Amino acid sequence: MISKIIKRTKISEWAYIVARVRVMKRKLIPRDEYAKLLNMDLNEIARYLEETEYKKEIDELAFRYSGVDLIDHALSLNLSRVYSKLIRISKGLPRDLIVLYLRKWDFWNIKNILRGKMFGFTNEEIEATLVPAGEFDEDFFKSLLAKESIEEIVNAFRGKPFYSILEKILHGSKLSDVEDELDKFYYTSIAGLSAESLDAKYFIDFIRMEIDIVNMKTILRLKKEGVPAEEIIPKIVPYGYQLTEDEARKLAAMELEEIYKAIENYWFVRDLREVVMTQPMSKIENALTRIWAERMIKKASNYPLSILPVLSYMLLKKIEVDNLRIIARGKESGMEVEDIREQLVIV
Amino acid sequence: MAVEGMVAVGAGLAVGLAGIGAGLGEQGIGAAAVGAMAEDPSFFGRGLLMTVIPETIVIFGLVVSFLLMFM
Numbered sequence: 001m002i003s004k005i006i007k008r009t010k011i012s013e014w015a016y017i018v019a020r021v022r023v024m025k026r027k028l029i030p031r032d033e034y035a036k037l038l039n040m041d042l043n044e045i046a047r048y049l050e051e052t053e054y055k056k057e058i059d060e061l062a063f064r065y066s067g068v069d070l071i072d073h074a075l076s077l078n079l080s081r082v083y084s085k086l087i088r089i090s091k092g093l094p095r096d097l098i099v100l101y102l103r104k105w106d107f108w109n110i111k112n113i114l115r116g117k118m119f120g121f122t123n124e125e126i127e128a129t130l131v132p133a134g135e136f137d138e139d140f141f142k143s144l145l146a147k148e149s150i151e152e153i154v155n156a157f158r159g160k161p162f163y164s165i166l167e168k169i170l171h172g173s174k175l176s177d178v179e180d181e182l183d184k185f186y187y188t189s190i191a192g193l194s195a196e197s198l199d200a201k202y203f204i205d206f207i208r209m210e211i212d213i214v215n216m217k218t219i220l221r222l223k224k225e226g227v228p229a230e231e232i233i234p235k236i237v238p239y240g241y242q243l244t245e246d247e248a249r250k251l252a253a254m255e256l257e258e259i260y261k262a263i264e265n266y267w268f269v270r271d272l273r274e275v276v277m278t279q280p281m282s283k284i285e286n287a288l289t290r291i292w293a294e295r296m297i298k299k300a301s302n303y304p305l306s307i308l309p310v311l312s313y314m315l316l317k318k319i320e321v322d323n324l325r326i327i328a329r330g331k332e333s334g335m336e337v338e339d340i341r342e343q344l345v346i347v
Numbered sequence: 348m349a350v351e352g353m354v355a356v357g358a359g360l361a362v363g364l365a366g367i368g369a370g371l372g373e374q375g376i377g378a379a380a381v382g383a384m385a386e387d388p389s390f391f392g393r394g395l396l397m398t399v400i401p402e403t404i405v406i407f408g409l410v411v412s413f414l415l416m417f418m
Binding site: 011012013014015016017018019020022023024026089305 | 374375376377378379380381382383385386387390
């Protein structure tokens with residue numbers, strides 16, 4: 001009986017990883033610091049980052065790169081190291097769920113390599129965007145980069161469940177369609193699982209909420225661009241949390257004004273109306289991401305001994321890296337401080 | 348069994364069960380404390396303090412067993 005109790009609770013697995021993640025979360029760049037960062041030049045930003053968690057990566061790469069390239073490479077490297085660290089320090093169910101979530105980055109890397117190769121970017125440029133945090137490691141992706149043709153790259157995935165999707169490129173499908181299908185494959189493969197326990201349910205609900213956000217972004221972006229409904233519908237990911245596939249299809253067929261009314265009661269719409277009506281798409285996407293992150297932080301504090309604090313940390317880390325990248329890129333291209341600030345997601 | 352024997356068994360149970368209970372309670376706290384310390388060693392003091400709080404239950408058990416044995 002005692003072994004049953006101990007097996008059932010397994011509190012220690014959650015407590016360990018959650019406590020570590022909470023301390024790691026304290027080390028993220030606080031929101032007030034962004035105002036300071038926005039007023040720095042590139043070198044100052046690099047120096048600032050040297051005093052934070054990015055020190056190791058900046059030091060390691062400083063002799064190879066400089067300026068914005070250095071920051072870019074250091075951010076990618078740090079992100080993938082943080083994600084690998086999460087896998088390393090967890091065990092049991094938390095580890096399985098983290099690994100499952102991080103498979104997203106495999107698809108991200110595959111998409112970047114295919115796109116980069118097709119549009120003639122150099123291997124070094126593609127490498128800067130890679131975040132080897134999922135099932136495949138850095139060496140595997142480097143070996144892909146070394147391959148000459150798209151066919152060879154696709155063939156490297158022979159035997160994987162998503163091979164049939166990748167294969168379509170060789171038969172003349174558009175890259176963007178294949179990318180959409182890869183995303184769809186990733187989300188449906190997780191959201192379609194049946195939750196065996198409460199812990200798994202929290203995780204699947206998280207993914208399903210992410211699907212809501214992804215679908216909403218897709219619909220709004222394409223609607224704003226005036227894309228017809230028939231082209232939007234195939235891009236919708238099923239298994240949404242509140243926004244089911246059918247509802248999303250209906251939204252895709254509506255006019256923009258009707259959409260605002262129809263989505264009023266969804267969880268992600270708080271404060272969104274004003275933004276959606278007046279602002280450009282990038283701001284709407286940022287608003288959705290911010291609402292998403294805030295919602296996750298709240299949910300994570302409601303369920304402290306679950307996967308949610310870990311997932312919300314991963315989300316916040318990604319947002320931080322994106323913000324820093326936007327600041328660095330913006331500074332390099334001489335954008336105004338206000339314009340850069342508008343692109344940031346400050347949670 | 349004589350009464351003394353039963354008292355001894357009771358005293359043993361008081362300490363033993365309290366120990367198991369405290370152990371179960373500590374598993375989560377200990378894991379969290381070690382996790383926090385691994386990231387930031389300054390959590391050592393607080394982590395240690397939190398970890399030993401369930402030990403008080405064992406002290407109650409010990410007191411009860413002393414009362415049983417010596418009163």
